[in-house]
Each structure stands twice: as structure tokens, then as C-alpha cells.
Amino acid sequence: MRTRLRNRGLDGVTLLVIPGVLFVVALFVYPFLYGLLLSFEPKEGGWLANYVTFFSDPFLYDTIGKTLLIAIPATLLNVVLSIPVAMRVRLMRHQKLLTTILVIPITLGTVLVAEGLLTYLGPRGWVNRVLLEFGLAEHPIRLVHNYWGVMLSLIISGFPFTFLLTLSYVTGIDPALENAGAMLGARARERFFRIILPLLVPGLAITLALSFVQAFSVFPSAVLLGAPAGPTRVISIAAYTAAFEQYDYSMASAIAMIMAAVQVLIVVALLGARTLVFRGPASSGKG
């Protein structure tokens, strides 16, 4: 019996995985399933009442649109800017200083970026100071407590994240392939679009998916830098309000499930599009 199990890879050492697995099951899988079930047990009404309420109340269902309106432009901008910068930085010899500087906003987190931008972009901050001194504006421009504040915070903390991910995928592409293209007379633009980009597509799809999911779950900066009652009332604010201000955990779980569903839909669509755009043995990046 023991040898049979051992042959299948089950022995004392395999058991070491159990505490970790049990922990993740108890505190990640179980709460998710519990939340899913709880969302079908509303305070009043039939089992779908929470979802019916969500999709019939514009104050609630609008949050999806508002979140997408912030998350999609921010993600696209970050990814589109990351590619040329990563292409250039991979040629650098001393990348570490640049990557260290860029890892700072990721490490500091969104709360600090929000507080920093409140000071920096505020009516008395340096940005408005520059605009006024150089005559680019007559009055301080309102950059915080609206849509733009949240957007800028998603760029400050999102661009480094997207860039570092893109850089790790770009540097994974064998430079010999590009050199071969160059030797055969392909110009920089052709080499990028016909050699690098196709090889980058799988990594890019993952980068897009991760960046989007992060931007879609924006919370602290939407409250602190945005207008949480108006244009930046994102879906996570709706879920938080339901749970901790109305104490309706059932509704909060329903909103969390809708949030997860939108994220899964977009991620599946992105990863699905990847297989449509490109398939073949070279997708491993080695060619």
C-alpha cells in the first residue's frame, strides 16, 4: 500500500502541502462560496432579489459603467505607453536604477499616492503653481475630487506595474530573432510589428488582464481623489457601502460576485482573443 501510494507521488513529503492548501481553501475558497450562497439569501424577496435590485437601480448598475469608464482608458494608456518604453529600456545596460524608481509607487500603494496627489495636484500644489506662473491657466485647474484625479492616480501606480510586467516579457524574447530580421533588411518598424509584437502577444494579453483587473478594483483613490458620490462611484464603493454602512452582507456579497464576474468576463475575453490572434509553437517566446 505504502509503495503504491509512493509510486503515485504520495508520501510524507507530499503531506507538507496540506497545511497551505487547507489554509487557502478555508480562507479563500470557502468565503467565496459562502459569499456566493449568501448573495442568494437576500434580506427580503426571492433568491434573486439582490441581483434584480442591482440591475434595476441605476444608482447601483451605473457603477459598472463608471468603473469601466475609468479602468479601460487607464489600462489601455498604461499598456500602450509601456510597450515603446520597455522596447527602449531593454537596450539599457543599467536598468536597475530605473526599475527601482518605478517600483516605489507600487510599494507605497494607492493610499499614499492618493494623499500625495491631493497635495501635488491640489489648488495650491506645484502643478497648478507651474500652470499659473507660466500663464498656462488663469485660475488653478481642478484636478482632484473628480474623474481626472482617479485617472492620474491609476497612471502613477498602474504604469510602473504594467511597464515592469511588459519589460519582463520583452526581455524574454530572444534578441537573435530580431537581429536575424535586421540582417535580412527589415527596418525597426517592420521588426517590431512582424517579429516582436507577435511574440509579445501572449505576455501582453496577461499584462492587459492583470492591469485591467487592478484598475477595475480601484478603491481608495476613487474615494479620496475622486467624487465618490458622483462620477467615480465605482463598483467597489457600492460593495463597501452595502457591507459596512447598510450592514447588508447579502447585498454586498452579490455586488462582490458581480464585480468578480465582470473581471472574469473581461479576462476570459482577453485571453481568448490571444488564441484567436496568434497561435503556434513560437508562442513560448523561443520560436
Next chain:
Amino acid sequence: MRRETTLGARLWSTLIWVLVAFFILNLLAMIASVVVNSFGTRWFTTWLPAGWTTRWYTLAWDEFQLPQILLVTLEVVGATVILSGLLGVPAAYAMARRDFPGKSLVLLLFLLPLMVPPITYGIPLATVLYQAHLAGTIWGVILANLVPTVPFVVLIMIPFVEQIDPRVEAAARVFGAGTLRLFVQVLVPLLTPGILAALLLVLVRTVAMFELTFLTAGPTSQTLVVALYYAVFAAGVRPGQSIDAMAVVYMVTTLIWLLIALRFVNPTQIVGRAKR
């Protein structure tokens, strides 16, 4: 690697550097404006404040009960680091060394908490922790913080374990070492660089983990980020400079550990959480 020397290529590369420089300039100016404001007396329509003072730090120290918050932060971060190491390293060892049925499912189980954003699973998690009367206590905060860090340690440690020659372990087994002894006397010393890197990254991430702590903390179990959030949220109650003073305390705490961590890891590893 080829470099283009045509005019168009040079313009393009200049444009990219200008873009990067503009981004970094804004980033550093944002951080600098927090630091300057925290030391300034009055700052209205000038480039710099009218005078300099450190009194916002003493104010923040008393007003925000910083000693208590720093103590809680230390406890939460310390417990999270130790427990995620104890749970994660053995799991990573088993994942690296054995091929068992359902292994890919277990891998998916460890990947999911890193892919799903904390605010999405944090709300059901907080609900469950409230039901168990753990939320609001320091243990609830620690448990919530462990959800992303245990899988993180597992995924970081797997390649480190794979680097170790299995014959070293076989030799220890031949000389009669049990699994515990093997761990304490052979594996942990060999894995020290990996464990150090993984745990330092956990430390940096936990100090900055806002969402999970925010959703599960009570008034006595707030960490520094959450206290900072509440301070900014209730801006106007206290002078803005003292909030910035607190932000500086938070930044210094985080960046010291980031600098230490960067001696052992590459900056890209901090993001490359789902890297294959």
C-alpha cells in the same frame, strides 16, 4: 542588439526618454510635495512654505496615536511574515519535489488569490471573519493578510527548491535524518537566500496592504496604511500638514524595507507575481 541611427529613430527614442523623464519628475515631485508640506508652517501661493517646523510630527504622533498604530503594524506584519513562511515553505517544497495527482489544481488554488484583487474577495472574507467573531481583532487582520502571502511564498519558493540538488537530501536521508531534521539542518540553511527574499517581499507587501486590513480591522487593530486612509478621509478635521507628516512616517517605514528587500531581489520580482 541593433541601434538605429536615422533621424526618425533618434527623435523617437528622445520622445520616449522625455516621456519617462516626465513621469519620474512628476512621481518624485509628488513625493517631495508631501515631505515639504509635512515640514512647512504656512504654504499658500508660493513655491515653498513660509517657514520650517517639525511640530506636525509631534502633533501627528499624539493625535493619530502613532505609537499604538506602529505597534499593531509591527505585530501584524511580524505574524504574517512568520506564519506565511511556516505555511508556505513546506508547501513549496512538496510542490517542487513531488508529482501528485491534482497538482495542477493545487497550483491553480495558489495562483487564484494572487490574481483576484483583494477588494473582490475581501468582502466575502470579511463577512466570514465577522461571523467567526475574528474580524475587528488583530488575529482577523493577520488571517486576512495571510490569504495572498501564503500563495506568494509558495510560488516564489518553488524555483528556489528546484535549484537544490536532490542528492543532498538523499544523502541526509541515508544518514538517517527524518523530514523535520532534513528541513532544519539541510534545507533551511540551503534555502536561506530564497526564504529571505520571499519573506522580505511579504513584509513590504503587508506593510502596504490596504484593502484586506481595511475590511477586517477594528479601531484597535488598524495598521499604518489604514490609519493614513482614515486620516485622509477625514481631512479637514486636522491640519493637512500633520496628515502629510503621518504619510512621511508611512513612506519611511515602507521604503526602508523596500531598500533592504532590493538587496536580495530584483525590482521586477515585486510585480512578477504570476511569472512562470
